[in-house]
Amino acid sequence: MTRPQPEYHPATQQPRRERSGLAFLLLAALVLGAVVLGVWMYNALLRGDVPEEGPAAAPTTTSTGAMAPATSSPASAPTTTVTSTVTPTTPTTEPAPEPEPAYRAPDSAVQCAANVNWRIFRANDRTSCGLAEAVAVEMAPYSGAPGSVLVTAHSPVTGGDYEMACAAQGGNSFVCEGGDNAVVILEDRSVRD
Numbered sequence: 533m534t535r536p537q538p539e540y541h542p543a544t545q546q547p548r549r550e551r552s553g554l555a556f557l558l559l560a561a562l563v564l565g566a567v568v569l570g571v572w573m574y575n576a577l578l579r580g581d582v583p584e585e586g587p588a589a590a591p592t593t594t595s596t597g598a599m600a601p602a603t604s605s606p607a608s609a610p611t612t613t614v615t616s617t618v619t620p621t622t623p624t625t626e627p628a629p630e631p632e633p634a635y636r637a638p639d640s641a642v643q644c645a646a647n648v649n650w651r652i653f654r655a656n657d658r659t660s661c662g663l664a665e666a667v668a669v670e671m672a673p674y675s676g677a678p679g680s681v682l683v684t685a686h687s688p689v690t691g692g693d694y695e696m697a698c699a700a701q702g703g704n705s706f707v708c709e710g711g712d713n714a715v716v717i718l719e720d721r722s723v724r725d
Contacts, residue, residue: 634703635701635723637651637653637655637719638655649720650675651719651723652664652665652716652718652719653719654717659714660690662688663716667683667698667718668718670696671706676704677700680698682695684696694714696709697710703723704720704721704722
């Protein structure tokens with residue numbers, strides 16, 4: 533007994549659909565929309581912080597695209613033109629507040645030392661350079677702090693501990709008073725550098 537041979541049927545081809553001109557028009561509109569959106573995002577987000585150099589007019593970007601849909605008869609192919617104009621706006625920003633002017637020690641003060649933060653001065657004869665330097669060491673964690681800071685510093689001259697009230701003077705400078713009428717000035721390094 534012989535086996536029956538399988539039957540083979542030739543594959544039928546699906547009828548080709550004609551491409552729609554509407555699909556090409558939609559694709560062109562999407563591409564153009566993406567370009568316009570990209571230009572707007574670039575101007576609004578990435579170039580928003582560029583300072584203006586005068587009363588120049590805002591830049592205008594114009595994109596034009598043309599797409600002719602494919603049809604079976606080339607003589608009747610309509611052309612579609614899409615034009616869009618984007619005018620970016622620049623957000624206004626408040627000017628930054630002016631920084632406080634840096635405090636400069638008076639000419640009568642005697643510079644004892646300097647560190648990475650300050651030039652260290654004693655402002656009167658009741659203050660030793662050793663105490664002034666000790667105050668600067670105690671004030672190091674408060675560099676740049678606004679307002680007042682209370683620190684206790686050890687004087688290598690008298691061997692005593694002195695409470696010093698240090699008040700911010702602008703920038704990173706401080707005037708510290710306390711102990712037995714001692715006055716220490718911590719002048720921001722940038723004042724004379």
